[in-house]
Amino acid sequence: MRGLIAPASKETRIPKSIYEGIQTINRNLVCMLELQINAYWATRPSHFVLLNAQKLRDTQHMMQQILLSLVHALYEGNPQPVFCQYGKN
Incomplete structure (x- = not known):
């Protein structure tokens, strides 16, 4: 998938960092x-934990x-909602 990051970034104008983050x-x-x-199936206690x-x-x-x-941001071609969500932290 790494080979598709640069072409997708050029086509959609979404920064490569967004694709790398994904x-x-x-x-x-x-x-x-x-x-x-x-871990879920390793032991009975770990299963309940x-x-x-x-x-x-x-x-x-x-x-x-x-x-x-x-x-959704990639589908719409608008990375702004992603930037806003990460900015809330």
Whole structure:
């Protein structure tokens, strides 16, 4: 996917940093999900810990919202909502 960043950036005029950020989030998300799946079924206690981890669920929901806003910004060709969302932190 890295090879598609430059052409996509030129075509949409969205900065490369946005695409690189999306790539990083996707990679981290896949790694995190893999680790969670392994931990979820590793032992019975870890299974219940992950079931009851409210902060973990909140973080997953936040990441989902960020990814959806990135998708929408890319679809619309307007990175401004993404910049605004990251500016809130």
